[in-house]
Amino acid sequence: MSLFLRSTGTKRTSPLRPLLTMGLGLLGIVAATLPTRPAQADDAPLPAGLIEEGHYQAVLGDCAACHTQPGRPPYSGGMPFKLPIGTIYSTNISPDPVHGIGHYTEAEFARAVQLGIRKDGSALYPAMPYPSYARLNKADIHALYVYFQRGVTPQPVDPPANGLIWPLSMRWPLHIWRWLFSPSIQSAQLRTNNQFSDPILARGAYLVEGPGHCGACHSPRSITLNEKAQTAKDGPLFLSGGGVVEQWVVPSLRQENRTGLGRWSEQDIVDFLRTGRSRTGASFGGMTPVIVHSAHAFKEADLHAIARYLMQLAPARKETPWVYDPTTTDMLRRADLSQPGAQTYMDRCAACHRTDGAGYGTVFPPLAGNPIVMTDDATSLIHIILAGDSMHALPTAASAFTMPGFADTLSDREVADVVSFIRQSWGNNSSPVKESTVKHIRHSIPQAETPDQLPKN
Amino acid sequence: MTDQTFPPAKPDVVVIGAGWAGSIMAKELTEAGLNVTMLERGHDHSTAVEGTYPGSIDELRGAVRKRLFQKLARTSLTIRNRPDQTALPYRQLAAFLPGEGVGGAGLHWSGCHFRVTEDDLRLRSATIERYGQKFIPKDMHLQDYGISYGELEPFFDKAEKVFGTSGEASSVQGQKTGRGNVFALDRSSHFPLPPMADTFSASVFRQAAREAGFHPYSMPAANASQPYTNPYGCQMGPCNFCGYCSGYACYLYSKASPNVNILPALRQDKRFRLITQAQVLEILLDDTRKRATGVRYIDLKTDSEQVIEADLVILSAFQLHNVHLMLTSGIGKPYDPVSQSGTIGRNFTYQTITSSRVWLPENRCTNQFVGAGGAGVAIDDFNQPGFDRGRAGFIGGSPVWVNQAGLKPIAAAQGSGGKGSPRWGGAYKAAMIDQYRHSFSIDAHGSNMAYRDVYLDLDPTWRNAYGQPMLRMTFTWKDNDIRMNQYVVRQIGDIAQAMGATRTSLNSLLPGQLFDSRIYQTTHLSGGVILGSNPKTSALNRYLQSWDVPNLFVIGSSAFPQGMGYNPTGLVAALAYWSAYHIRQTYLRNPGPMVHA
Structure with missing residues (x-):
């Protein structure tokens, strides 16, 4: 295998x-x-x-x-x-x-x-x-x-x-x-269908555990490649985050405060699935094709059922709640760039993601408190800084924003510094990353999109 | 939906040119259920490629080497000042910068997004009412649009909502706000976004102008002051005043462009097809010469000639190309300045713009690298209808503004020194730094009237890469416009004094000064295929429909009878929506002339 x-x-x-x-x-x-x-x-x-x-x-x-x-x-x-x-x-x-x-x-x-x-x-x-x-x-x-x-x-x-x-x-x-x-x-049907008396939660369970097959990526797999849990009833491993696929970390969909959906509202989840963007984050990596082919066309009621079902999945891990910390913001606004990565952040990131890490609504996603920024494994953040990524034009959201890749302009050291900077600022309090990790990921990410494949707006 | 190298099945509509005008018309007509094919001579353009950071803000590649502009090696025009001269080709972009590729000039513009003054649409009538017929100089072709502001207002409003325009209304549905431009006409709704913040230079100008008794206001800017989603569902990011607007694709998605604001929605419509690298050579007519049957173009990907048929042809290229294509297609009668007959090429106009500079003391930093193309503070005191031109002795007018658009390093280095100051060495460096950090410019952005011997026609000698005669421009400055410019620049001098300027360099046109195509002026060219109520003096009726070929509409600033003080894009967009509305309401139900001459 x-x-x-x-x-x-x-x-x-x-x-x-x-x-x-x-x-x-x-x-x-x-x-x-x-x-x-x-x-x-x-x-x-x-x-x-x-x-x-x-x-x-x-x-x-x-x-x-x-x-x-x-x-x-x-x-x-x-x-x-x-x-x-x-x-x-x-x-x-x-x-x-x-x-x-x-x-x-x-x-x-x-x-x-x-x-x-x-x-x-x-x-x-x-x-x-x-x-x-x-x-x-x-x-x-x-x-x-x-x-x-x-x-x-x-x-x-x-x-x-x-x-x-x-x-x-x-x-x-x-x-x-x-x-x-x-x-x-x-x-299988018995296990999924008998979990909830609330018809909306029951529908959510059916969609997520059945046709939506969310667990295929978002649940951990054992060495024999079977999903360790297939339904909510199977315990907290279900949808607690998969491995790394094509150098993207598959995050938890449970209620962990920092790295799960603990701070996402029902509407945030619905917006994300329907348009690939919400005030709490934007789709990238492997989730984008799922939204492009599939989730954006779900019926409104089904999206809400999915969101409500996900929101009752208890956290798999206990995490100290994320609280915004203005220290970095204040430093950057004083033009204090003494921290490693701060200069790169100002030059390359801040125009869209802002000095306060808050981003701009559904246009440019926030980095402060974004679950994908705080996952133990920083592969996704490193990957997207190196390769960039694009949203896709959807009938539900016409604009396809592109984040440029910085593989050609930032060294492994600079990427490691700016990733560490982002992971440690604004209350994110996550571990720094090593230059060698960046080097490894740089050499193993799939080929970037060619200009022909990039969005046209 | 995608590019093809073979002629597609016959669409209902062919649109020539993928700039603002073409994109608006294509959007409106697909909404009406028609199949629309849009032809664009250049390449496709996108933020993901042309706007990708940081490559997008490479000044050498952008403004200096003209990344987004017309490729003159294939098509250009010839220029002369007077009819008795021999015109020569425009071989290097300088005075004006037409775009090329999807988005057209709408991709590399600044974002100044104005409406009009009441008089702009009826300048001839208003001048005669106020100052008498005799006030109009001999050989000045003053003309009304034949459309009132009230008729156009819904379309100005629609365009602002599509563009995500930032600004401050003065009067909304009759209610005065106490802010904005006191001279502005009433609006049906507020701007979709609040005004852009003042740069330091703009705030200095605002205060000085107010103290001098003028009426400063925030310029309406199609640079988004906040994130925005337009009625088509297209989103914009907020502007961060990086200063790379004019000449560049905005990497923040915050400058309105057809690419960001219309095409994302249009590209999803199965009725819409975009063919790039399609150089249109001719609008084809049937034997009666009264009906367009389609267009002939060169597919530049295969270097092969193609014909595409359609029931309706929309000519919406850049102003110069609209005129050129009308002439090469033999539609309408070419204008003859001697007999003053014919309409195509008549009333070619420009704008009369000069930029003056003031220096502030060293403790006041203007930081010229900061800026946004459409943002700034303006006064309309010399542009508004009530300003007494009788005493001043000219027709037309000029807003005055501080529009700090972001001065790039190479431009800053080139713009310093000279005029008696050293061009090299320590003194040059010190002066450049002083200018970059402590000075700013104040522009007189004035109108330009139409004259008998200022016009466009086909050059008898020079041909383009496709073997067609080039367009020939006959243009120079005229006394009326020079007087207007000089008057307004004198007022700038007074305001500069009130700001505590340590030094002022006022620039105005000089009497008898000739147009010099080597020096950047503005890309706001207009006229040549103008609208009007008389087929003898206009090429189009009030719906921008050709008098001669009723299934041809010609959209763009080529329809303006004369050049106004404001930037043209707002009026171009409003006229496009106006024309599209009437095509949908009237023409499609009963194709044929919408006005009977």
């Missing part, structure tokens, strides 16, 4: 990709020799709105994140995952009978999505988050099936062929993983 380090490619990639790497390739080898039937032969009238509902389920589940590669037709797969053992590609899940999943019955579709078993009986890599999708109820699975059979255009194209070396290309060991770590549909 340690072979699955990280993938390269476009930034549109899901943060799940290193895990997906394990699961892809399977559907693609679907036998072309099987008897086929035209995917859209069944033209019986559908209940009104069912396709739209199925589309919404696909948005909730963020299917496009892995199965739609920019520059290729929707759901035709082909997203590359470069591994030390070769490159594999996500599969075509359009209803083409030969190249896609047009020949799947609804029961076979449900078995693949919820239990990780292909039509031919072999196992999917668990990067396909079927342990989460197991929680999908029958109606939602039905809508999703109808959508993928009749709402999506069949794409008669194959993703590029996988190039994995035997014996690593063998799939049968995955059945053991599945048997050990993946719940049955019944137990």
Whole structure:
């Protein structure tokens, strides 16, 4: 499993990709020799709105994140995952009978999505988050099936062929993983559905633990790569923060005061998911594609249900509450730049993030009290200073602000100093970082966006 | 939605030029449900590339090497002062700086965002009412717009809300605020953002002007004083007075531009398509010559000629290019200064601007590196309608302002010394430091009238890279405007004394002074395809619709009958929204001439 380090490619990639790497390739080898039937032969009238509902389920589940590669037709797969053992590609899940999943019955579709078993009986890599999708109820699975059979255009194209070396290309060991770590549909649904009597919290639990599969990134995984907790009921490890994915730290979504969502309001969470920006922080790194493909299009009521559910997750760790400390602000306003990193902060950061670290609303995010600034692991902060990042234009928020990268203009020492400065100012009180850490991250971050990929405003 | 190197399917509308005017028209017409293709001769521009910090504030690459400006190697114009001279090409950008690329001049502008005075829209009528017909000099082509301020007000208001303009209203729905420009016309609502803070120099000017009995106010600036979200959902960051506005893409997203304020929304609209590196050569007409059928352009990516057909053509390039394209397309009759017939190229105007400088004592620091392009303090006492031009002896007027826009290091070094002071050595350095830290400029930003022998036509000799005749500019300063400038600069001298200036360098035009294209003046060129009520003296009707080709609208300062004291962008935007409104309300329901001559 340690072979699955990280993938390269476009930034549109899901943060799940290193895990997906394990699961892809399977559907693609679907036998072309099987008897086929035209995917859209069944033209019986559908209940009104069912396709739209199925589309919404696909948005909730963020299917496009892995199965739609920019520059290729929707759901035709082909997203590359470069591994030390070769490159594999996500599969075509359009209803083409030969190249896609047009020949799947609804029961076979449900078995693949919820239990990780292909039509031919072999196992999917668990990067396909079927342990989460197991929680999908029958109606939602039905809508999703109808959508993928009749709402999506069949794409008669194959993703590029996988190039994995035997014996690593063998799939049968995955059945053991599945048997050990993946719940049955019944137990998964029972566990998620019986937690809350409040219908809003129950809906939130369903969305977060089920289609939203938030835990895939935000929950810690064990050495065998299973999520250590899959529901709120499973204890405080659930959504308590994942590891480092593509040199981005996946933060906790629980109520820790400093490094979780403890100081975010319900509206902050809703704004963040809907527009990629809130007064408390802006999306960057691996979360941005999730918002671009998926979260921004959630219904208002669903966003509030998610927020309310997250807000009742007790902290996994006790943290001294963050309190704003004006010392740094006062120093900078006196033009006292004696602290290491202060000069760089003034020259490179303060125009947007201000000398008081407060930023400017939803335009430039705050650094004072921002959870991602205070996580134990400072990788994200170092990464974004080196590489920069961009918000994306969304129907819910047209402006795509860009933070420039400073890899070309700041040395490892300067980056370490300014990161330490930010982590220790305004009450953030977090540990400083070493020059060697910056050096390591500089050499391991994925390639930055090319000018063509940058936002146009 | 993205660039293509082949001609796309026929859109409903083709828009020529991706600056403010084109972006506004494209937004309005896609909102009306039309498919719009916008052609831009330059590259795409974005804050993430052209505005990325700190590369964006490289003065050598920016203002000195003209990063965002027109590439004269391909297209330029020729210039002369008088009709009896031979014009020569404008080979180096100096006097004026047209933009190139998405955003156009709207990406590299400063952000001064004015409306108009009441007289600006009816200058001929107002002059005759106040001073009599005889007050108009011979061969001055004074003209009304034929649109009242009341008619345009909703569109000024809309533009300010889109631009996120910072300012201080004087009168809102008849209620006086006791602040702002006392001479400003009534507004339907407040500015969307509070005024920009005064720089030290602006505050000194504000106090001195007030003490001298004038009426200082905060200049309306399309530089955001706070974070802002406009009606299109486009967001701006707040300005930090870094001083890199004019000539640069704003790295803080705080200077309004088509790129930041309109295109993010437009680019999401599937009805909108932008084709960059598309140099339009001609607006195509059918056999009747009364209907545009599309445009012919060169795709600069492939160096191939393309035709794109459309039902409606919006010509919204920079003023000079609007005139040029009308002439090369053979639309309307070219203006002839001898017979004074024809309309295309007629009433070409500019602005009459001079900048004076005052020095304060060493204990008062003006810190010239601080600034914002649209911010400052102005007085309108010599621009407002009530100012007695009869006694002063000129038509037109001039606001006076301290608009500390941020002096960059190379410009500061070039701007010091000379005029009898050393250009090198210790004395030069001391003078430069003194000027950078303790001086500031006061501008007379005046109007420019239209004259019989000031015009644009096609050059008989010089051709551009595409084999077309270049545009020829015949322009110089005229007595009326020189008198206006001299009068106003004298008043600046009085205010400077009241500030405790240790030294003053007043600059005004001299009698008989010729226009010199080698020295920066302003990019506020106007006229040449003007609107009006008479097809014999105007190219467009009051809706900016061509009299000759009713499915062609020509948007921009090229429609101004004469040059006004204020910066033109506010009026350009208001006229664009005005024209778009009437296209949507009237033209689309019943395509054809909206005014019958």
